[in-house]
Amino acid sequence: MNLNDQTIGNDILPGDIRPHINTELQNGKPLFVSHRKPLEESLENPIPQIMVKELNFYYGRQKALSKVSLGIPAKKATALIGPSGCGKSTLLRTFSRMNDLIANARIEGTVTIDGRNIYDRDTDVVELRRRVGMVFQKSTPFPKSIYDNVAYGLRIVGIRDKKTLDQIVEKSLRQAVLWEEVKDNLGKSALALSGGQQQRLCIARALAVGPEILLMDEPCSALDPNATARIEELIFELKDDYTVVIVTHNMQQAVRVSDFTAFLYLGELIEFGSTQKIFTVPKDRRTEAYLTGKFG
Amino acid sequence: MGPFPRSKNMEKFGQRKDAVDIVFQRTMLVFPLLVLLIVGGIFVQLLLSSWISIKEFGPAFLVTSTWDPVAEKFGALPFIFGTIVSSLVALLLAVPIGLGTAIYLAEYAPQWPRRIISSLVDLLAAIPSVIYGLWGIFVLVPVMRSHVQPFLGKYLGFLPFFQGPAYGIGMFSASVILAIMIIPFIISISREVILAVPHVYKEAAYAMGATRWEAICTIILSYGKAGILGGIILAMGRAIGETMAVTMAIGNNVKISASLFSPAYTLASVIANEFAEATSKLYLASLTHIGLVLFLVSIVVNILAWLLLWRINERQKIFQGR
Incomplete structure (x- = not known):
């Protein structure tokens, strides 16, 4: 991949990967963002699907994110790294408006997904969350059978047809590389699975509703190295079809799975660029200090 | 324990039976026993006091609907x-x-x-x-x-x-x-x-x-x-x-x-x-x-x-x- 160098400063995108926004504006909003670029160009430059602009985030009086701007490319894996409390999880959660659930949380700026500001008043949050799946740090299987867990999101949108459900459940479990292990026990309680299996089940559950974007908040932090390796492989495969954003504390993990990396520190985006560049020639000395373990 | 040499203190912490500890443990045992005693006592007393009725009516007491103190016919249904x-x-x-x-x-x-x-x-x-x-x-x-x-x-x-x-x-x-x-x-x-x-x-x-x-x-x-x-x-x-x-x-x-x-x-x-x-x-x-x-x-x-x-x-x- 040919990745450009201008990563920092006013340029909020890794290289020249500005979105091809239809310049016709209606009510000040772009109508449509094209994901189709000329073929030769798109091979080199990924297209941002999530555009964050001047994002400030407050928990009560405390500022958690300060003027964060970046563009997260479609169908790539982007890692958010930084020391604890730097705001990376907060940033991740703004992409599916999970912060709506927190009292006293306040947001300024915009997060645009496929050309629509998701913080517009008329955003259908439920619909948004179906398009932007999320996997949490701790696996969160519901106290139901494996099958019912995966079918959960489908059933709440009203899909009842057994055949359709069967198909999607199998497909999702296959995508999450869990199918072979559970295919004979779909009726078994999801709580009986191992930690790694539960996390893959949660991924399958998130994939079942057909999201375009998959947010992962330290998905491996509670898993052993073996289970971690399997999830990482999975992420590597998923990014062919999904835009993956992953928060991780594990530098090696960021290197292994991600194409782009954003480094946050004290609520600010310090550096954003290709993972390769960030880890080999970081531009900011804070990034360098963090990566070399001087703090964090 | 693993490769760590056991310190004297740890041994003490795990095994020592303090006199106070034992007394406390025994004292605490008294209270749940007391609860058991009360429940058991109530049951036995109820059984004893209702013995005449149990003998008189037997299990039929539970399924009879008459309650006539004058004729002394009793049923609990x-x-x-x-x-x-x-x-x-x-x-x-x-x-x-x-x-x-x-x-x-x-x-x-x-x-x-x-x-x-x-x-x-x-x-x-x-x-x-x-x-x-x-x-x-x-x-x-x-x-x-x-x-x-x-x-x-x-x-x-x-x-x-x-x-x-x-x-x-x-x-x-x-x-x-x-x-x-x-x-x-x-x-x-x-x-x-x-x-x-x-x-x-x-x-x-x-x-x-x-x-x-x-x-x-x-x-x-x-x-x-x-x-x-x-x-x-x-x-x-x-x-x-x-x-x-x-x-x-x-x-x-x-x-x-x-x-x-x-x-x-x-x-x-x-x-x-x-x-x-x-x-x-x-x-x-x-x-x-x-x-x-x-x-x-x-x-x-x-x-x-x-x-x-x-x-x-x-x-x-x-x-x-x-």
């Missing part, structure tokens, strides 16, 4: 029926209201109404039952007689439960009072249980695109199932044993009737009402026998409830063991 039916109807009325309130308080209510309603609910649980009884006689019963029962009779009169004259006083009024008395228990416990569902599971449901309503129905209630049932059982236990308010509103009539409007009698109220006038030995023994039955009914209901909870917990244990 109408009272068992009254106790169980009034408690069940009370639960039927109280569970939806209590659970609904709990869900509102835990999931929807803003800070200040939550606090106000919660403390009012706790206050409700602290009102003495005789006050509920007085309120029942002076407020609830007249309203039942003039409005509620005629209304139910008119529109649901095709059901056997809502037939017959509207006395006001009767099974239905007693059940309503019982329901009001147990609602606070259901609310308090369910609210705590719902609030205790780990936040991540609620988030996970929302992240799947669940609306609030869907998250509550599918996730929160299924996690809280065991606890909520526990609260309902506690409430049922209270309803079964409730004496004063029920005695004042139920009409105290030894009769088994399908209609909820007709006056009835419960195990607890017959003891309260007739204990003072029980002159003959057999009469007294039969009343104590009723007490024994009440004791056993409570125990059976509780055992059934435990079994139910145990089954749910078995299924969730895998999750908690992790």
